[in-house]
Amino acid sequence: MEFEAVIGLEIHIELNCATKMFCDCPNRPGDEPNLNTCPTCLWLPGAMPRLSEQALEKAALLCLGLGAELQPRSAFDQKVYYYPDLPKGYQLSQAHLPLSRGGGLDIIDENGAAKRMRIHHIHMEEDVAKLVHEMEGRVPVSLVDFNRAGTPLVEIVTEPDLRTPYEAMEFLKALRTQVRSVGSSECNLENGTMRADANISIRPRGTTQMSTKVEVKNMNSIRHVGDAIAYEISRQTAAVQAGEAVLLHTRLWDPDKKVTLPMRAKFEGPCVPDPCVPVLELSEEWIETMRARLPEMPSVKAGRFSRRYGLTDDEALSLIADPEVARYFEVVAEEGVAPRTVMHWLITQLVPAVKERRQELAGSRVTPARFAALLRMLAKDEINASAAREVLVSMFDSNEAPEAIVGVRGFEQISDLDALDALIDKVIGEQPGAVADFRGGEEKALGFLVGRVMRASGGKANPKVIRGLLADRLGEAKP
Numbered sequence: 001m002e003f004e005a006v007i008g009l010e011i012h013i014e015l016n017c018a019t020k021m022f023c024d025c026p027n028r029p030g031d032e033p034n035l036n037t038c039p040t041c042l043w044l045p046g047a048m049p050r051l052s053e054q055a056l057e058k059a060a061l062l063c064l065g066l067g068a069e070l071q072p073r074s075a076f077d078q079k080v081y082y083y084p085d086l087p088k089g090y091q092l093s094q095a096h097l098p099l100s101r102g103g104g105l106d107i108i109d110e111n112g113a114a115k116r117m118r119i120h121h122i123h124m125e126e127d128v129a130k131l132v133h134e135m136e137g138r139v140p141v142s143l144v145d146f147n148r149a150g151t152p153l154v155e156i157v158t159e160p161d162l163r164t165p166y167e168a169m170e171f172l173k174a175l176r177t178q179v180r181s182v183g184s185s186e187c188n189l190e191n192g193t194m195r196a197d198a199n200i201s202i203r204p205r206g207t208t209q210m211s212t213k214v215e216v217k218n219m220n221s222i223r224h225v226g227d228a229i230a231y232e233i234s235r236q237t238a239a240v241q242a243g244e245a246v247l248l249h250t251r252l253w254d255p256d257k258k259v260t261l262p263m264r265a266k267f268e269g270p271c272v273p274d275p276c277v278p279v280l281e282l283s284e285e286w287i288e289t290m291r292a293r294l295p296e297m298p299s300v301k302a303g304r305f306s307r308r309y310g311l312t313d314d315e316a317l318s319l320i321a322d323p324e325v326a327r328y329f330e331v332v333a334e335e336g337v338a339p340r341t342v343m344h345w346l347i348t349q350l351v352p353a354v355k356e357r358r359q360e361l362a363g364s365r366v367t368p369a370r371f372a373a374l375l376r377m378l379a380k381d382e383i384n385a386s387a388a389r390e391v392l393v394s395m396f397d398s399n400e401a402p403e404a405i406v407g408v409r410g411f412e413q414i415s416d417l418d419a420l421d422a423l424i425d426k427v428i429g430e431q432p433g434a435v436a437d438f439r440g441g442e443e444k445a446l447g448f449l450v451g452r453v454m455r456a457s458g459g460k461a462n463p464k465v466i467r468g469l470l471a472d473r474l475g476e477a478k479p
Contacts, residue, residue, distance in 0.1 A: 003202045005201070005202055007162035007200050011172070012155050012196075013156065013187060014151055016184065016185050016186060017058060020149075021124070021151065022126060023049070023150060025040075025150065027152065033143075035147060037149075041149045042146055052152060061293060061294065062184040064182075064290060067119075068101065068119060069100055069101055069103070071282070073282075074098060074124075075096065075279045077093060077271040077273055078090035079092075079269060085144060087144075091125060092125060093124075093125035094123035094125065095123070095271035098122060099280070101120070102118075103118075104116055104118040105117050105171060105174045105178065107167060107170040117159075117171045119156060119158055122156050125153050126149070126150050126151065127149065128148070129144050129148055130147070156175070160199070160210075168225055169226045172189075172225060177321050177322075180321075180322065180323050181298050190220055190221060196219055197216065198216045200215075200233060201213040201246070202240065211246065214232060215249075217250060220255075227253075231259060249262060250265075298320045302316040305330075309333055310340070311340065319347075328361055332372045335368065336372070337376060342372075345371075353396065365398070366395045366396060370402060374395070381462055381464075382406070382412065383411050391405050420465060424453055427452045430452070434448050435474060446467065446470060450467050
């Protein structure tokens with residue numbers, strides 16, 4: 001029997017608010033443990049939660065950006081759990097009346113077809129504390145860091161529309177781009193500002209039955225989400241084919257062993273209305289005010305980039321995936337630099353260099369104006385690509401103009417024909433074997449000779465001019 005998977009995702013996204021959801025403690029989970037706490041997020045008796053207006057606004061923008069419908073009334077419940085990272089015994093969440101319903105995103109599946117992935121609802125909730133497991137000698141101990149307790153979250157619950165690991169990964173990529181665009185979160189699985197759980201079941205292909213699902217957690221990259229789903233589909237398929245029942249439970253993804261492992265039985269505690277947080281009533285006027293704050297959305301921006309800058313769809317999508325990169329590109333492209341040159345150097349050189357230094361693109365010394373100046377020198381053949389890469393590295397440590405760095409470091413490109421002819425004569429005399437190979441029809445020998453001339457020039461020669469001169473010189477000498 002042939003099976004197909006039925007997959008739904010539950011995605012927790014940490015909102016980038018200045019404070020926690022129900023108190024004024026700083027929202028900085030990376031600080032020293034238990035530094036950002038108060039009676040409310042420590043859940044001391046008598047402390048009263050107060051909902052952050054900024055958290056509500058950022059959550060509303062996120063919902064609208066995903067095409068969801070904000071509900072006129074939403075409310076918080078006490079969602080009961082009995083875990084040590086939740087000592088008050090419940091989590092404030094919107095189990096019964098979520099902030100929004102509906103919405104969704106379009107993806108392209110493995111066959112190149114557009115497919116709509118629907119969202120069931122989006123609700124707000126507070127994050128729990130963080131458990132830290134250590135050893136004291138031979139004794140294992142678990143410590144609790146309350147910095148994360150009360151961090152504002154939204155949980156996005158999809159419909160079970162996904163069928164393959166590829167679709168799940170594409171949905172998460174599209175979701176990340178969309179949420180980043182509205183400015184509500186950085187959506188980074190690696191540092192925990194986005195966490196995805198997958199509910200996976202299998203059924204005979206062509207049927208509509210809903211089988212027992214298994215929830216998989218602990219996936220801290222989009223690739224891990226795909227790998228975990230693929231493994232779980234294979235595991236459940238083998239179990240069913242062997243006549244075994246698939247049991248409702250939660251599993252953990254082990255990225256080292258590349259397997260899912262049993263974690264615990266599925267526990268659904270009661271949810272009761274919370275009496276301390278008032279019901280949220282959103283007027284049509286307030287909702288329209290939020291809608292007016294939405295920026296240009298990714299699909300619209302990608303289309304504009306393709307039309308205005310002559311980029312392919314894939315090139316435009318690679319740029320708009322990060323709003324900061326898209327803004328930087330547009331500023332540099334408007335400085336008179338060829339858009340495709342800007343895109344290539346931004347994606348392959350500048351962005352990796354910024355990440356390597358753990359900086360932000362907008363805050364680095366390589367401003368759009370300085371980057372544009374560097375690329376203009378490259379376009380005018382004043383420097384070659386190798387020199388441009390070295391100048392770019394220097395720009396991170398200096399506020400000097402790229403032109404000044406080129407002058408001080410002696411990176412000016414040699415394009416003088418007499419000087420290049422002398423270098424070519426020298427290399428031809430030193431490399432008779434390569435010359436013979438080229439004349440014998442081996443085109444790659446020309447690249448070797450170009451490299452030798454570049455080395456002889458100290459990397460300052462113009463490689464395009466060298467290639468043309470070498471080809472002419474050796475072509476003329478053919479018998």
